[in-house]
Each structure stands twice: as structure tokens, then as C-alpha cells.
Amino acid sequence: MPRTPLPDDLPPAFPVALARSAGVGEGRLRGSDLRRPFHGVRSRAALDVEDGASAAELRRAQLIRSAQEYSQRMSPFEFFSHSTAAMIWDAALPLVDADLLHVSVLGPRRLPRARGVRGHQARPHLTRVVLHAETGLRLTSPATTWAALGAQLRHPYDLVAAGDSFVRVQRMPGPWHREMPPPLAHVRDLEAAIAAGRRVGARALREALPRVRLGAASRPESWTRLTLCDAGLPEPVLDHDVYDDDGRFIGCVDLAYPELKIAIEYEGDHHRTDPAAWNRDMEKHDALQAAGWRVIRVSRTVLFARPHELVERVREALRARG
Structure with missing residues (x-):
């Protein structure tokens, strides 16, 4: 027996309450074609990857899908941070747990809690939150994201590599000239993130910053x-x-x-x-x-x-x- 189609105006990932208000019944919400990534959320989102995508590209697509699914239940005060934000920004990272979402909230609000989510309480003067243009997700800015990695990345080379990727100036090699998108951050933005106040990993950040360069592609x-x-x-x-x-x-x-x-x-x-x-x-x-x-x-x-x-x-x- 064919499944009842879902309403066209339901997004690929959606809250159960929204589906119910659109007339979707409980039986349809239990359909095997729908993912149940988080309590109160259903998803039919496919991975957005091209044929021949690398393992790293596949992992990033999986994480973005998971983040978009979780965003259906986020409060207006929550945002993605740490390595989750770094992967959404497509920063250079070692192999990190892409199945774990790092979600922050500004204190003194309570930490986000859900299966597969690690909650963090951020301090306002150390944190800048932006909207990611590609995905529409709320997450920490590139500079704030890099500063948070000071407490997460263990090898000093990886902290430098992440900084390299945030400040990289994209260009067309050779004599051809094409307008390219600006870097995600400038070195002065990374400096400002360090100078904003005391944070975990500050020493590692201070040691890494002078080693950050503009031209590394990976x-x-x-x-x-x-x-x-x-x-x-x-x-x-x-x-x-x-x-x-x-x-x-x-x-x-x-x-x-x-x-x-x-x-x-x-x-x-x-x-x-x-x-x-x-x-x-x-x-x-x-x-x-x-x-x-x-x-x-x-x-x-x-x-x-x-x-x-x-x-x-x-x-x-x-x-x-x-």
C-alpha cells in the first residue's frame, strides 16, 4: 500500500508538532521512510553530496544534515559551536566525532540536552553568533569557533591548521583573475577573539596565532x-x-x-x-x-x-x- 504523501510545505526535517498541525497522522509519522534523529523531530533529508565525494565531504554532509535536524527543536538561544561549527564552516580539522553535535547557549541559561548532543554554556563577551549563509544554521563566528577549538584540539599543529583555513585567501592560480569570496576571518579577528577575555585553551591559542598563514589549502x-x-x-x-x-x-x-x-x-x-x-x-x-x-x-x-x-x-x- 503506497504511503500517504507528506504536505509539500513541510521542510526536509520538521518538528512533529508542525506535521500534526498540517494534518499528518501518527501512523504516517511512524513511517519507515522517516528518520527519528531527535525527540520530536522527523526527517526525510537526503545527504547533499556529489558523486565521487571524499570521505571528509561525506562526513561534513552527514553532520550538516544532523545539525539541520536538531535545529528543528533548538531554542532561540541555542547555537552550534566548537568542532561542529568548525565542520559547518568547512575548516581544516583532524578526524573528530561527527556524530556528536556541540551546541552552546549563553549563560545563565540551562545547557542543551539531547541524545548525541554535548551542551556548552558560553560567555557573552567571548562569543559572537552568526547565521551561516549556506545552511541557514545559527553558529559561532569563524573567529569565535577557532578560539573554542583551543580547548578541543590536542595537537598544536591542528590548531594552526584550523586557523590557516579560516584566514585563507582563495584565489585563481596563474595569471587569470576572478573575484573570489573573502576569507572567513582575518588574523586580526583571531587576535580579537583571544584578547576578548580568559578562556580554556588561551595559551595554546596564543602560541598558535603567530604561526597562522594565509596560503594553506588543507x-x-x-x-x-x-x-x-x-x-x-x-x-x-x-x-x-x-x-x-x-x-x-x-x-x-x-x-x-x-x-x-x-x-x-x-x-x-x-x-x-x-x-x-x-x-x-x-x-x-x-x-x-x-x-x-x-x-x-x-x-x-x-x-x-x-x-x-x-x-x-x-x-x-x-x-x-x-
């Missing part, structure tokens, strides 16, 4: 830079455009020592699973080598499990070319 790129710097090597340039001797654009490399023609490229999973990306990178690397560049390719295993190998390869290249 967490591994930030980790690569920091790994090399902490090994005593010169700080590489990020997001560097390379041209040949005739002025033709060859490509943009993740990190570089331009004067020595040394490029460092991180090979993420998409390089392995996307044939088009793999072919583009092969052509770029061939062109770089033809132009006299030395290309050092870095895998996830080397960067996170055997960083000394990365350091030695870069040190040897610097010594050979210096």
Missing part, C-alpha cells in the same frame, strides 16, 4: 610547513605559482622554495582516486621538472607516520641546490 599542507620549520629548515612559500622562462604558467604548487626551484606537493586521496586529477598533476610535475624544478611528493603516511623522511628529503634537496 590540513596536510599546514602540517608539512610546520614539520619542516620545527626541524630547523627555512619556511617554504605557500600556494606558489610557477612560470617557465618564457613566462608561460606551469602550475601552482603547495609549498615551494622558489629561489632554489624546489616544489613540495602533498598527494591526497583525491590524487589516487580521481584519474583526471592524477593526470593533471603528472603533467604539471613533468613540466616543472622540464623547467628545472625538483618536485618532492609527500604522502599521508610519510607526513603523519614518518615525518623524519620528509625532513631529510627536503634537507637534502636544499643542500644540493644551495
Whole structure:
């Protein structure tokens, strides 16, 4: 027997009370096609991901769907925060629990409580709440979100990487110019968030801020830079455009020592699973080598499990070319 269609004006996730007021019966609300993510909420929301989406993109889509479902029962005083807000902002993060929603409320109101939700009580002078344009969700601003991560991220490189992603200036590589969206935050915004008052993780934030840079496009790129710097090597340039001797654009490399023609490229999973990306990178690397560049390719295993190998390869290249 076919299911009774739900009213067209019901959103993908909706409060049970709203459905009842629209004439939806109890039996239909128990239908197997509806998710019951939270008490008093039903959802028919599908994941909004493109074919071939990465594992990280899938996890972010799952978290956003969960947040939109929970938003159907949020009070006007609640908002998403900590790593949940960071994932909605698409910040660079390590693997965090995407099944747990971090929800805050300004004190002295009571903490949010629900299965799969961790409640936080925020202080007004340390907190700025905004509306996320892409999802319509209430969450902490990029700078406030980064400041909250000081108490949540354990490795100092991850706090820097998150800061890198918030202040990153997007651009079109090469000689072409296209208007791009502004960065989510400026370094001065991160500074202001630290200066707003005492908070958990303040020392880690103060240590991370001077290491934040504008050009890192991913967490591994930030980790690569920091790994090399902490090994005593010169700080590489990020997001560097390379041209040949005739002025033709060859490509943009993740990190570089331009004067020595040394490029460092991180090979993420998409390089392995996307044939088009793999072919583009092969052509770029061939062109770089033809132009006299030395290309050092870095895998996830080397960067996170055997960083000394990365350091030695870069040190040897610097010594050979210096």
C-alpha cells in the first residue's frame, strides 16, 4: 500500500508538532521512510553530496544534515559551536566525532540536552553568533569557533591548521583573475577573539596565532610547513605559482622554495582516486621538472607516520641546490 504523501510545505526535517498541525497522522509519522534523529523531530533529508565525494565531504554532509535536524527543536538561544561549527564552516580539522553535535547557549541559561548532543554554556563577551549563509544554521563566528577549538584540539599543529583555513585567501592560480569570496576571518579577528577575555585553551591559542598563514589549502599542507620549520629548515612559500622562462604558467604548487626551484606537493586521496586529477598533476610535475624544478611528493603516511623522511628529503634537496 503506497504511503500517504507528506504536505509539500513541510521542510526536509520538521518538528512533529508542525506535521500534526498540517494534518499528518501518527501512523504516517511512524513511517519507515522517516528518520527519528531527535525527540520530536522527523526527517526525510537526503545527504547533499556529489558523486565521487571524499570521505571528509561525506562526513561534513552527514553532520550538516544532523545539525539541520536538531535545529528543528533548538531554542532561540541555542547555537552550534566548537568542532561542529568548525565542520559547518568547512575548516581544516583532524578526524573528530561527527556524530556528536556541540551546541552552546549563553549563560545563565540551562545547557542543551539531547541524545548525541554535548551542551556548552558560553560567555557573552567571548562569543559572537552568526547565521551561516549556506545552511541557514545559527553558529559561532569563524573567529569565535577557532578560539573554542583551543580547548578541543590536542595537537598544536591542528590548531594552526584550523586557523590557516579560516584566514585563507582563495584565489585563481596563474595569471587569470576572478573575484573570489573573502576569507572567513582575518588574523586580526583571531587576535580579537583571544584578547576578548580568559578562556580554556588561551595559551595554546596564543602560541598558535603567530604561526597562522594565509596560503594553506588543507590540513596536510599546514602540517608539512610546520614539520619542516620545527626541524630547523627555512619556511617554504605557500600556494606558489610557477612560470617557465618564457613566462608561460606551469602550475601552482603547495609549498615551494622558489629561489632554489624546489616544489613540495602533498598527494591526497583525491590524487589516487580521481584519474583526471592524477593526470593533471603528472603533467604539471613533468613540466616543472622540464623547467628545472625538483618536485618532492609527500604522502599521508610519510607526513603523519614518518615525518623524519620528509625532513631529510627536503634537507637534502636544499643542500644540493644551495
